[in-house]
Amino acid sequence: MEMFRSHVLICGGAGCLSTGCKAVLAQFLAELKAHSLEEEVKVVETGCIGTCDLGPVIVVYPEGVFYQKVKVDDVKEIVEEHLLKGRYVTRLLYERPVSGEQIPHYGDIDFFRRQKRIALRNVGLIDPESIEEYIAQDGYFALGKILTEYTPEQVIEELKASGLRGRGGAGFPTGLKWEFTRNAPGNPKYVVCNADEGDPGAFMDRSVLEGDPHSVIEAMAIAAYAIGAKQGYVYVRAEYPLAVERLSHAMDQARQYGMLGENILNTGFSFDLEIRVGAGAFVCGEETALIASIEGKRGEPNPKPPFPATSGLWGKPTLINNVETYANIPAIFQRGAEWFAQIGTEKSKGTKVFALAGKVRNTGLVEVPMGTTLREIIFDLGGGIPEGKKFKAAQTGGPSGGCLTEKDLDLPIDFESLKAAGSMMGSGGLIVMDEDNCMVDVARFFLEFTQDESCGKCTPCRVGTKRMLEILTRITKGEGREEDLGLLEELAENIQATALCGLGQSAPNPVLSTIKNFRDEYIAHIRDKECPAKVCRALMKYTITSELCKGCGLCARYCPEKAITGEPKKPYTIDQSLCIKCGNCLDKCPFNAIELK
Amino acid sequence: MSEPCCQITDEKYLKLDEVINQYKGKAGGLIPVLHQAQLIFGYLPKDVQIRVAEGLGIPLSEVYSVITFYSLFSLQPRGKHTIGVCLGTACYVKGAAEILQALEENLGVKVGESTEDGLFSLMQTRCIGACGLAPVLTIGEDVYGRLTPEMLPDILKRYEQ
Incomplete structure (x- = not known):
């Protein structure tokens, strides 16, 4: 085996790809060659390291030095200084916010130090295109152990003992799901991976598939052995072409190494996988709709029961788990159910990956033990709210969830506590909002999303969400009526109670949760025709502060409606009845004399 | 439309037939075939839909219904x-x-x-x-x-x- 004295890991996640990591990688190869280091230093393109806004990021091992925002021009210096002379390139090191203290080592940076990585254990650490690197991290060890030492019943017992619950949203106990599918009559049985990660703002499944695809393959093979299946499907959304490419490459490698296909590891057990690519329908993340889509039909959901465990793909017993759930499974069998069960809270074991985005300093993926508080995630790992703004709310659970506010910051997060707080875990999207975000507008945004994605099969969702959206739209346009809040709440309850699938049942959640937490903001829109966050354009008023206005006339010249009038060198005025709130005057005024209220 | 992506040639139909044959008789093959067809033609015009329907032995109405359900499938030619x-x-x-x-x-x-x-x-x-x-x-x-x-x-x- 080749030995290298140093490894340069270059993040190849979506964030770093768009900031130019491929060019940095090519430059490394060229510089290493120029310095005849190509046999001493190995360059590896990894999956997402997690700090998406610092990209392109690289980590140099064995020291574990973390460099951020590395440009092509920086590569020569890293090679000559760090790799040749052993001196760190300090200007590229991470600096702690506020104190500005430099932190050279990856493991000492708060963002990483406070994480506990189980599902993401290999993401950002190994080359996702190399099965050897996965195996070197004990990959396929759990599968080997299970096929040679465990009965399927023992696998299920161990999984139940671990306390793992589904990471796709509902938090159903995974072991129990496996048991139901195993015990369901009917053959053949199928194993399905739900990689239709549709929640806007959540990208952990993408990260696992792109950064550690073998962990999903291994887990699905274990699941197939446990429930008695020979065929599996991974349903990936079409928006993730790189995930499809990496997964399909990993499947080929697994077949070559005898980890997929006939007679796996010479044990007589056979299992194979097929990828099915979605075609842009959010509802396909719902399991019965996903099954319809794999069958080649419109992705419309079906009533449950029957659950997929008894009647799923082509009417046969089918096990569906999501990507993050699967990614936990090899680790559980490597280290034991007891080890896993001691992490987390009483009812929610293990860790959860959160996709931290929105108005937060460190955006990216974080994996923390269940029971970590929102404050720790947003302020300690996330580095707080940028630009000195104030935290307002965090949306969890995407369009099916709700918002958490200041009072919930010290809540230990798990499946139960989030539900009790009026939100939900969902797939782990965590969008932070500051004082500049209007909660009515956010609620309208989510409803616009669910309304657009409603498949139209059942009336409560198809018509109900449309009516709710109309009401919310008129509120944001300043045409809200006193009775609107009551009407929204009544519609919401009816939709929750009567919609066919999870999409419809949960669609009203963001509205209810924002009404509950930010009622005053709704009332300001409806009664006072004001948007406190200054987001809803129709409710805003542009005025000219006469003390600041020098009468230059620039605003009047750019006003498309001729709403601004005045005499040169005297303060101008805006005729509110003509103003269309385009904002041109505000952009053009050189004296900051235009105020937005 | 004069983009090379959207010209319909016999060669493209030959390619489409290859794809259809690959999925013929396989359960759930319609969506993968439509994905490939859209790659080949750039969009899914009526003639392509008919070819897919006949090739896979699926009613044309069903092909159309699936295409219009999913937002990534396009009935119109797209820009370059x-x-x-x-x-x-x-x-x-x-x-x-x-x-x-x-x-x-x-x-x-x-x-x-x-x-x-x-x-x-x-x-x-x-x-x-x-x-x-x-x-x-x-x-x-x-x-x-x-x-x-x-x-x-x-x-x-x-x-x-």
Whole structure:
């Protein structure tokens, strides 16, 4: 085996790809060659390291030095200084916010130090295109152990003992799901991976598939052995072409190494996988709709029961788990159910990956033990709210969830506590909002999303969400009526109670949760025709502060409606009845004399 | 449309037939075939739908119903470059709506339309999972992040040969 004295890991996640990591990688190869280091230093393109806004990021091992925002021009210096002379390139090191203290080592940076990585254990650490690197991290060890030492019943017992619950949203106990599918009559049985990660703002499944695809393959093979299946499907959304490419490459490698296909590891057990690519329908993340889509039909959901465990793909017993759930499974069998069960809270074991985005300093993926508080995630790992703004709310659970506010910051997060707080875990999207975000507008945004994605099969969702959206739209346009809040709440309850699938049942959640937490903001829109966050354009008023206005006339010249009038060198005025709130005057005024209220 | 992507030639039908044969008789083959067909033709015109329906032995009505259900399948030819503005939550709270509006003004088209020269189609997309870079847009397979409306003209210029 080749030995290298140093490894340069270059993040190849979506964030770093768009900031130019491929060019940095090519430059490394060229510089290493120029310095005849190509046999001493190995360059590896990894999956997402997690700090998406610092990209392109690289980590140099064995020291574990973390460099951020590395440009092509920086590569020569890293090679000559760090790799040749052993001196760190300090200007590229991470600096702690506020104190500005430099932190050279990856493991000492708060963002990483406070994480506990189980599902993401290999993401950002190994080359996702190399099965050897996965195996070197004990990959396929759990599968080997299970096929040679465990009965399927023992696998299920161990999984139940671990306390793992589904990471796709509902938090159903995974072991129990496996048991139901195993015990369901009917053959053949199928194993399905739900990689239709549709929640806007959540990208952990993408990260696992792109950064550690073998962990999903291994887990699905274990699941197939446990429930008695020979065929599996991974349903990936079409928006993730790189995930499809990496997964399909990993499947080929697994077949070559005898980890997929006939007679796996010479044990007589056979299992194979097929990828099915979605075609842009959010509802396909719902399991019965996903099954319809794999069958080649419109992705419309079906009533449950029957659950997929008894009647799923082509009417046969089918096990569906999501990507993050699967990614936990090899680790559980490597280290034991007891080890896993001691992490987390009483009812929610293990860790959860959160996709931290929105108005937060460190955006990216974080994996923390269940029971970590929102404050720790947003302020300690996330580095707080940028630009000195104030935290307002965090949306969890995407369009099916709700918002958490200041009072919930010290809540230990798990499946139960989030539900009790009026939100939900969902797939782990965590969008932070500051004082500049209007909660009515956010609620309208989510409803616009669910309304657009409603498949139209059942009336409560198809018509109900449309009516709710109309009401919310008129509120944001300043045409809200006193009775609107009551009407929204009544519609919401009816939709929750009567919609066919999870999409419809949960669609009203963001509205209810924002009404509950930010009622005053709704009332300001409806009664006072004001948007406190200054987001809803129709409710805003542009005025000219006469003390600041020098009468230059620039605003009047750019006003498309001729709403601004005045005499040169005297303060101008805006005729509110003509103003269309385009904002041109505000952009053009050189004296900051235009105020937005 | 004179783009090479959207000319319908016999050669393209030969390719389509190959794909159809690969999935014929296989359960759930319709969506993979439509994906391939759209890659070959650039969109899914009626004649292509008929060929797929006949080839797979599925009623044409069902083929049409599946195509119109999924947002990625297109019945209209698309521009040479498809611009997708991400309207996921993270992008939205960071101003994706302004980006979209600026693009509409820049290109002189609305969402879902193509420019007259056939160069660009403007689409809104669901979360592409690059939330850390919000707001983002994609042009073909290229991703642009941390956008401001001022950056757009330069980005578009790169695609206007």
